[in-house]
Amino acid sequence: xxxxxxVKLLQQRQFKAVRSILDVMNEVDIASxxxxxxxxxxxxxxxxxxxxxxxxxxxxxxxxxxxxxVEIFSEKELKELLDDLYMDDTVDLLEELPANxxxxxxxxxxxxxxxxxxxxxxxxxxxxxxxxxxxxVDIRESMTVAQAMxxxxxxxxxxxxxxxxxxxxxxxxxxxxxAKDLMTTDDNVQIKDLMETEIISVATHTDKEAVxxxxxxxxFLAIPxxxxxxxxxxxxxxDDAMDVMVEEATEDITKMAAINPSEKTYFETPVLIxxxxxxxxxxxxxxxxxxxxxxxxxxxxxxxxxxxxxxFIPMLMDTGGNCGAQSSTLIIRGIALSQIRFADLFRVMxxxxxxxxxxxxxxAVSNGVRILIQYQDTSLAVVIAxxxxxxxxxxxxxGCILPLCASRIHLDPAxxxxxxxxxxxxxxxxxxxxxxxxxxxHL
Amino acid sequence: xxxxxxVKLLQQRQFKAVRSILDVMNEVDIASxxxxxxxxxxxxxxxxxxxxxxxxxxxxxxxxxxxxxVEIFSEKELKELLDDLYMDDTVDLLEELPANxxxxxxxxxxxxxxxxxxxxxxxxxxxxxxxxxxxxVDIRESMTVAQAMxxxxxxxxxxxxxxxxxxxxxxxxxxxxxAKDLMTTDDNVQIKDLMETEIISVATHTDKEAVxxxxxxxxFLAIPxxxxxxxxxxxxxxDDAMDVMVEEATEDITKMAAINPSEKTYFETPVLIxxxxxxxxxxxxxxxxxxxxxxxxxxxxxxxxxxxxxxFIPMLMDTGGNCGAQSSTLIIRGIALSQIRFADLFRVMxxxxxxxxxxxxxxAVSNGVRILIQYQDTSLAVVIAxxxxxxxxxxxxxGCILPLCASRIHLDPAxxxxxxxxxxxxxxxxxxxxxxxxxxxHL
Numbered sequence: 001x002x003x004x005x006x007v008k009l010l011q012q013r014q015f016k017a018v019r020s021i022l023d024v025m026n027e028v029d030i031a032s033x034x035x036x037x038x039x040x041x042x043x044x045x046x047x048x049x050x051x052x053x054x055x056x057x058x059x060x061x062x063x064x065x066x067x068x069x070v071e072i073f074s075e076k077e078l079k080e081l082l083d084d085l086y087m088d089d090t091v092d093l094l095e096e097l098p099a100n101x102x103x104x105x106x107x108x109x110x111x112x113x114x115x116x117x118x119x120x121x122x123x124x125x126x127x128x129x130x131x132x133x134x135x136x137v138d139i140r141e142s143m144t145v146a147q148a149m150x151x152x153x154x155x156x157x158x159x160x161x162x163x164x165x166x167x168x169x170x171x172x173x174x175x176x177x178x179a180k181d182l183m184t185t186d187d188n189v190q191i192k193d194l195m196e197t198e199i200i201s202v203a204t205h206t207d208k209e210a211v212x213x214x215x216x217x218x219x220f221l222a223i224p225x226x227x228x229x230x231x232x233x234x235x236x237x238x239d240d241a242m243d244v245m246v247e248e249a250t251e252d253i254t255k256m257a258a259i260n261p262s263e264k265t266y267f268e269t270p271v272l273i274x275x276x277x278x279x280x281x282x283x284x285x286x287x288x289x290x291x292x293x294x295x296x297x298x299x300x301x302x303x304x305x306x307x308x309x310x311x312f313i314p315m316l317m318d319t320g321g322n323c324g325a326q327s328s329t330l331i332i333r334g335i336a337l338s339q340i341r342f343a344d345l346f347r348v349m350x351x352x353x354x355x356x357x358x359x360x361x362x363x364a365v366s367n368g369v370r371i372l373i374q375y376q377d378t379s380l381a382v383v384i385a386x387x388x389x390x391x392x393x394x395x396x397x398x399g400c401i402l403p404l405c406a407s408r409i410h411l412d413p414a415x416x417x418x419x420x421x422x423x424x425x426x427x428x429x430x431x432x433x434x435x436x437x438x439x440x441x442h443l
Numbered sequence: 444x445x446x447x448x449x450v451k452l453l454q455q456r457q458f459k460a461v462r463s464i465l466d467v468m469n470e471v472d473i474a475s476x477x478x479x480x481x482x483x484x485x486x487x488x489x490x491x492x493x494x495x496x497x498x499x500x501x502x503x504x505x506x507x508x509x510x511x512x513v514e515i516f517s518e519k520e521l522k523e524l525l526d527d528l529y530m531d532d533t534v535d536l537l538e539e540l541p542a543n544x545x546x547x548x549x550x551x552x553x554x555x556x557x558x559x560x561x562x563x564x565x566x567x568x569x570x571x572x573x574x575x576x577x578x579x580v581d582i583r584e585s586m587t588v589a590q591a592m593x594x595x596x597x598x599x600x601x602x603x604x605x606x607x608x609x610x611x612x613x614x615x616x617x618x619x620x621x622a623k624d625l626m627t628t629d630d631n632v633q634i635k636d637l638m639e640t641e642i643i644s645v646a647t648h649t650d651k652e653a654v655x656x657x658x659x660x661x662x663f664l665a666i667p668x669x670x671x672x673x674x675x676x677x678x679x680x681x682d683d684a685m686d687v688m689v690e691e692a693t694e695d696i697t698k699m700a701a702i703n704p705s706e707k708t709y710f711e712t713p714v715l716i717x718x719x720x721x722x723x724x725x726x727x728x729x730x731x732x733x734x735x736x737x738x739x740x741x742x743x744x745x746x747x748x749x750x751x752x753x754x755f756i757p758m759l760m761d762t763g764g765n766c767g768a769q770s771s772t773l774i775i776r777g778i779a780l781s782q783i784r785f786a787d788l789f790r791v792m793x794x795x796x797x798x799x800x801x802x803x804x805x806x807a808v809s810n811g812v813r814i815l816i817q818y819q820d821t822s823l824a825v826v827i828a829x830x831x832x833x834x835x836x837x838x839x840x841x842g843c844i845l846p847l848c849a850s851r852i853h854l855d856p857a858x859x860x861x862x863x864x865x866x867x868x869x870x871x872x873x874x875x876x877x878x879x880x881x882x883x884x885h886l
Contacts, residue, residue, distance in 0.1 A: 024641040028661050149626065156627045163606050163622065163664075179606065179622055183592065184599045198467040216689060218471050219682035221606075221664070238681060239662035242688070246659060249692040250776055256696075257772035257861065258765055266777045267787075271794060275801035278769050282762060282806060287813075289761040293754035300750045307743045310753055311736035314760060314869050318732040319725060321764075322701055322862045326721050329700035333693055334709045344710075351714060358718035363725060370730075418700065418861055419765045426757050 001025070003036040010041055019048045027053050031060035043072055055084030063096035070101050078108050086160045087113075088133035088240065091120045128211045129204035131244065132225045132234035137165040141175060141192035145185050148177070161237050164222045167195050171231040173224055175199070201226050204233060208244045213338070215241035252336060256329070256417035258285065285423050292317075292426045299434040302443045308375075309437055312384055313430070319363065320391040320429040321422035327352050327399030328421045332413045335403060342408040345401070352396040360392035383437050390436070391429040398424055444468070446479040453484055462491045470496050474503035486515055498527030506539035513544050521551050529603045531576035531683065534563045571654045572647035574687065575668045575677035580608040584618060584635035588628050591620070604680050607665045610638050614674040616667055618642070644669050647676060651687045656781070658684035695779060699772070699860035701728065728866050735760075735869045742877040745886045751818075752880055755827055756873070762806065763834040763872040764865035770795055770842030771864045775856045778846060785851040788844070795839040803835035826880050833879070834872040841867055 001021050009018050022030055022045075030053065034045055046069060049057055058066065058081060070078065070093075082090060082105065094102050094117065106114050116134060123129025137159050139148045148165065156162040165182070167175035175195030185194055201224045202211050214223060215238055222235045251261040258281035262269050269277075296313075303309045331348065334340035340348065368385035372378065399421050403413035437443065444464050452461050465473055465488075473496065477488055489512060492500055501509065501524060513521065513536075525533060525548065537545050537560065549557050559577060566572025580602050582591045591608065599605040608625070610618035618638030628637055644667045645654050657666060658681055665678045694704040701724035705712050712720075739756075746752045774791065777783030783791065811828035815821065842864050846856035880886065 024639075026641065026643065026661060152626050156623065162626060179626065180599065183595050183605060183622065183626075196467075198469065200469060216685055218469060219685070238685075242659055242662070242681075242685065245685070245688060246780070250780070253696060253699075253772060253776050257768050259769050259773065265780075265782045266773055267782070267790075267794075271797045272801065274794075274798045275805075278766075278798070278802055279805050282765055282769075282802065283809065285765055286758060286762045286806060286810060289758040290813075292757035292761075296757070297751065297754045300753075303753065304747070304750065307747065308740065310743075310746065310756075311740045313753075313756060314735035314739070314873070315729060315732040317757060317760065318735075318866055318869065319729050321865065322725055322728055323721075325700050325862065326702050326725075329696060330702070330709055333696050337689070337693070337708075339708045339710070347710075351710075351717075354714045355717045355721070358715065359721055359725065362718075362722050363729060366726065367729060370733075419768065422764065422865075423761055426761065430757070 001033065003033065006033060006045065007037070007041060010044055015048055018045065019050065022048060022053070023050050027056040028060050030057045035061065035065060039068060043069065047077075051080075051084075055081060055086075055089075059085060059089040059092075063093075066093055067097055067101065070097065070105070075108065078105070082109055082113075086133050086135055087116065087120065087234075088131060088160075091117060091130075094121060123204055126208050127204060128202045128206040128208055128225050128236055129234075131208050131211070131240045132204075132236045133160045134234045135159045136222070136224075136235045137162050138168055138232075139165050139177070139191060141167050141169065141190070141195065143191045144187065145182055145189050145191070145194065146187035148182055148191055149187075152179075152182075161222050161235070164220075164235070166224055166232060166235075167191055168232055173199060173201065173226065173230075173232040176224070199224065202236070203228065208236075209248050211236055212241045212244040212248065216245070252332070252414045255412060255414035256332065258282070258417070258419040281419065285419055288423045289426060292423075292430050295427065295430050295434075299438065302434060302438050302441070305443055306437070306441060308380070309434075312387075312433070315367075316384075316387055316391055316429050316433050317422075317426050319388065320395040320425040321418070323356070323359065323392045324395035324399035324421035324425045325418035327355075327396045328403050328417055331400050331403045332417060335407050335413045340404070342404050345404050348400045348404065349397060352400045353393065356393040356396040359396075360389040363392065364388040379440055383433075383440050386436050386440075387429070387433040390432040391425070394428050394432065395421070395425045398428070444476065446476065449476065449488065450480070450484060453487055458491055461488065462493065465491060465496070466493050470499040471503050473500045478505065478508060482511060486512065490520075494523075494527075498524060498529075498532075502528060502532040502535075506536075509536055510540055510544065513540065513548070518551065521548070525552055525556075529576050529578055530559065530563065530677075531574060531603070534560060534573075537564060566647055569651050570647060571645045571649040571651055571668050571679055572677075574651050574654070574683045575647075575679045576603045577677045578602045579665070579667075579678045580605050581611055581675075582608050582620070582634060584610050584612065584633070584638065586634045587630065588625055588632050588634070588637065589630035591625055591634055592630075595622075595625075604665050604678070607663075607678070609667055609675060609678075610634055611675055616642060616644065616669065616673075616675040619667070642667065645679070646671065651679075652691050654679055655684045655687040655691065659688070695775070695857045698855060698857035699775065701725070701860070701862035724862065728862055731866045732869060735866075735873050738870065738873050738877075742881065745877060745881050745884070748886055749880070749884060751823070752877075755830075755876070758810075759827075759830055759834055759872050759876050760865075760869050762831060763838040763868040764861070766799070766802065766835045767838035767842035767864035767868045768861035770798075770839045771846050771860055774843050774846045775860060778850050778856045783847070785847050788847050791843045791847065792840060795843045796836065799836040799839035802839075803832040806835065807831040822883055826876075826883050829879050829883075830872070830876040833875040834868070837871050837875065838864070838868045841871070 030049060034042055037045055135158060137152055137156060139151055152162050163179040165177045166173055175197050176199055177191060177195045181194055204225055204227050222237045224232055225234045225236060227233045254261040260277040262277055331340060364385035367388060368381040371381040371384055402416040406413045406416045473492060477485055480488055578601060580595055580599060582594055595605050606622040608620045609616055610620060618640050619642055620634060620638045624637055647668055647670055665680045667675055668677045668679060670676045697704040703720040705720055774783060807828035810831060811824040814824040814827055845859040849856045849859045
């Protein structure tokens with residue numbers, strides 16, 4: 001269904017038709033369809049969503065629409081919604097709402113939920129605690145498979161996942177049973193004979209990026225979260241881990257372009273915030289490249305004698321910057337995927353050195369030949385070829401050393417990406433170039 | 444357990460101890476532990492893995508270890524392994540093995556499996572067909588919940604996932620039921636009253652990146668794959684989709700650094716392949732930046748008269764490149780996440796224009812003031828400030844226009860990243876700079 005049909009049906013008050021269409025649509029698609037409606041239509045359409053889908057649709061809406069709906073909901077509607085929302089989605093909602101609406105919600109929920117919500121809101125922003133949910137299936141080791149299945153039938157509908165069941169004893173996590181095991185095992189087998197006791201878990205304060213990496217490594221559907229006392233307090237599910245992975249990749253890519261990352265999308269971020277995120281690194285890099293300029297002025301006599309020398313500055317700087325960026329990008333990505341560590345430094349340097357010999361030879365020869373043909377000047381061709389070779393070796397070494405050293409001192413390697421490398425490589429490429437030129441031309 | 448302990452236990456022939464330790468370890472961890480062993484120990488340790496874990500451990504090994512094991516396995520061992528391996532892992536294995544071992548495997552499996560394997564091997568490399576598996580739960584709409592559960596108990600152990608069950612009729616997919624629905628619904632309800640009939644599916648030839656995006660959007664555990672006749676042929680599971688997401692992010696990041704992407708990790712890729720992946724773009728960019736050099740020679744008289752002008756070239760080029768890279772990176776990522784489309788071109792341009800006014804003012808004023816203080820030369824300060832302003836506006840516009848236009852003509856926007864933008868921005872920044880300088884200095 002598209003927006004125009006929906007609006008027309010709403011205007012004609014064909015609510016039954018709307019309801020039966022919404023009944024077969026996926027929750028994510030309903031949320032994106034509703035996002036095209038304006039206030040009054042939105043409220044009307046939202047109230048026509050079948051009750052078992054409403055909370056899920058709500059969780060998939062963006063925060064401005066959520067805020068609007070919470071504002072206009074009756075006490076009863078709000079209570080129904082909050083009963084059906086998973087705890088992690090409730091916390092996400094509260095983090096975006098204005099204070100008066102937060103209070104309205106906290107007044108609506110039970111005292112126990114209020115305490116839980118406050119606890120969840122207190123976990124650090126990037127921690128496992130901040131993305132976990134508290135609705136998981138909790139069973140006992142003394143149960144049989146049949147008893148566990150009966151327990152799930154009774155309580156499972158309100159759990160975010162029932163596919164991983166947690167065996168606890170006085171809130172301590174002692175085992176894990178998958179729904180697959182339950183469904184393929186005989187009824188009278190005891191949980192304690194079925195459960196896995198080698199458990200991979202995270203702490204509430206574990207960084208959410210580390211949590212996401214565990215999901216990629218082990219292909220989990222959910223991972224248990226333990227508090228500092230080792231008690232089970234929640235689970236992180238794979239869908240939230242996937243979101244974290246996408247967010248972290250965006251954050252890395254943004255940092256690699258010398259931008260302070262933003263949590264909002266491009267269009268959601270106002271012009272002034274965009275500018276604020278971009279200016280600091282630009283200023284730092286601009287004043288760093290002044291050094292390159294200062295070095296150039298030292299060789300004023302050289303390019304006064306051979307003005308053509310100036311013409312090759314952009315080519316050398318660009319090639320150096322590109323070579324350095326290639327190396328740093330591969331190393332930064334390798335570090336992010338845990339394929340390269342600081343201990344590999346010398347192995348990486350040796351590899352980049354050999355690569356730069358090959359790359360440097362190809363580029364130096366092809367550009368040297370071009371200069372020979374264009375200017376019929378052997379010395380110039382040799383100067384440029386040698387400078388290229390030196391610049392490329394230097395650029396590739398800087399490009400691999402800096403990110404690895406950053407990782408060693410717990411700085412984000414993504415900061416050592418192309419812009420910073422380019423600026424540093426510039427300085428050295430100019431030094432190499434004019435050193436070779438003045439020597440060979442006896443300037 | 445670490446490698447040293449394992450090797451010691453193997454040497455002391457304490458096989459029972461090894462077996463009971465491996466029994467409680469996670470399959471992924473066993474695979475990574477075994478990867479540290481050499482040939483003979485590896486074979487010995489692999490044979491000690493409990494049978495229900497062996498196939499999963501094997502699937503998590505890298506291809507050189509898999510090849511070694513297939514080589515030394517007896518007929519019987521190979522058959523047992525292939526029986527337990529999921530079809531997608533079997534196909535992955537075959538894609539990496541040398542021809543003689545491929546034949547050995549095809550001889551071992553049944554004729555039906557051989558036909559299936561050949562069909563799977565024929566799907567294009569980046570298609571849903573190439574990453575799907577054929578082991579899914581297939582039920583009938585006439586079954587009751589109890590019958591479906593009994594069917595799963597009987598066959599489920601060999602399915603890659605039992606959490607999404609597919610209702611088919613003459614191989615046509617007519618509905619989907621989740622294990623959660625089955626587990627929380629009364630035994631005598633009929634599948635046809637429980638199943639969802641609004642089905643999101645992909646075709647065998649759907650690009651695997653598009654498949655992964657559906658997983659991120661809808662939080663699916665699995666997605667059905669249909670052939671051109673609409674018959675169900677397999678499923679893609681979320682773990683494979685996660686792998687695709689990581690691969691695609693790596694590919695984008697690599698392309699954005701002007702490198703042809705490689706499927707292997709940094710260390711797995713030989714030096715000559717690294718060089719081959721890096722040289723083409725470096726050559727193109729190197730010869731493009733010759734244009735900038737040629738433009739500079741046109742202004743030889745200008746910098747002969749005011750040699751200081753040369754000193755500001757690196758700063759202007761770097762700042763322009765960085766500004767362009769910032770814009771292009773955000774736009775490329777926005778396109779990849781479907782947040783920005785070509786239709787937004789003018790909206791993006793207007794936004795980038797306003798951002799560049801803010802960024803340009805801050806950078807122009809701060810650098811202008813520095814020059815005024817350092818050189819006490821108002822004209823120079825004005826020339827540099829104006830050039831910076833012009834360069835930044837131009838760079839941000841190029842940075843947003845190029846990726847969007849690339850996406851319009853179905854070129855990968857990631858190719859329009861920092862290196863290409865930098866080279867193009869160089870040309871214009873030099874033009875802007877010398878135009879302003881010659882005008883204001885009356886050169």
